[in-house]
Amino acid sequence: MKIQDLVKRELLPIKRPVHGGQGWKLPGVEDFSHNLNPYGPPAELPRLVAEAAEHLGHYPDDTAAEFREEVAKLHNVWPENVIAGAGSAELIRLYPEVFLSRKARVIIPRPTFSEYSHACRMQGANILDVPLIEGEGFRLDMNAIREKLPLARALYICNPNNPTGTVETKRRIMELVDECEAAGKLVFLDETLLELVDEHDSVSCMSEVQSHENLFIISSLTKSFAIPGMRVGYGVGGVEIVEMMERARLSWNLGVIEQYVGARLLRDHQDHVRKAARMMASERARIKKAVDGTGLFSPLPDQCFFFFTRVNDPKMAAEDVVEHLLPRKVLVRDCSTFGRPFDKFVRFSVKTPEKNDLLISAMEETAREIRSTAFGARMHV
Ligand SMILES: Cc1ncc(COP(=O)(O)O)c(C=O)c1O
Structure with missing residues (x-):
């Protein structure tokens, strides 16, 4: 018996959708790949x-x-x-x-x-x-x-x-x-x-x-x-x-x-939601300024509590950025699951000010590391 012959025809070419938000499986890592209220659930x-x-x-x-x-x-x-x-x-x-x-x-x-x-x-x-x-x-x-x-x-x-x-x-x-x-x-x-x-x-x-x-x-x-x-x-x-x-x-x-x-x-x-929305609206401007300053990505848009942006370095894909950030305890979403050209894009959310500081310094360190590697590579040519 071939199950494939019995299954609904529509199902054959279909694959399961892939989602982010699995950072909780990585101990000590701050998950910027999901888009949740950064205050967490209400205390009640x-x-x-x-x-x-x-x-x-x-x-x-x-x-x-x-x-x-x-x-x-x-x-x-x-x-x-x-x-x-x-x-x-x-x-x-x-x-x-x-x-x-x-x-x-x-x-x-x-x-x-x-x-x-x-x-x-x-x-x-x-x-x-x-x-x-x-x-x-x-x-x-x-x-x-x-x-x-x-x-x-x-x-x-x-x-x-x-x-x-x-x-x-x-x-x-x-x-x-x-x-x-x-x-x-x-x-x-x-x-x-x-x-x-x-x-x-x-x-x-x-x-x-x-x-x-x-x-x-x-x-x-x-x-x-x-x-x-x-x-x-x-x-x-x-x-x-x-x-x-x-x-x-x-x-x-x-x-x-x-x-x-x-x-x-x-x-x-409802206050819990409104308070988070207000806080993230003011934090997103700060993140944009700092992350734009690293030169790692195309200028961040400034509309929403999460950012979607292209990796600037033509030799790097989103997965390379994820690899650089993970040892710094920061997880961002590699958008390659959205198909080409989005394998060059990452998505990350705005969180509370302290957590955003962690994101910003991880991005700044990554940018320095990438620059120094490129510089080092040139020195050896
Ligand atoms: C745009 C959008 N719609 C719907 C959903 C589904 O969310 P839920 O089923 O938790 O309401 C998600 C989850 O990531 C989403 O990003």
């Missing part, structure tokens, strides 16, 4: 988990009513606009299960979070490739999107975009949402990383879901509350989109602990 988290654990003897509420209520209050929508997800990752998977059949086409600007294309390809959908414009800080190519739109069923946008850290304006995104709505196309917008951007309120499109039936937005507690170990996310969209997704959603997808803790974090701990 263990108490909340313990309170919820009292109720593990029964099934979770399959409707996640209390959690959805808190999401609705936060974003000023109805609970009927909200679907809960085991992390936003579950909703990335669910959306194409509900809306894409074989051979449907979707626009996914590149580079971006790899789970979208993975989930779409699982349904046999085809990806229409639209590169982001590097010369404009990896902004969306509005014209290329418009050109391909007639062929597509849905447009994916990640804001801020992972890995590039580009923050698109609400105006540009809503322009596309409007055009898609007029043309009968869906828009999947990922705002999972937006809560930690200080300008969050003026950028988020959450307030638009009730007036745009084609818009579905995902977000998550993972990054903003630094709880990747709990799987709590949500989607906000038009009532009809949410209703269709509810039909296909895995039963009891959010556990008892996730629902209870998630609702309370959203209700009582």
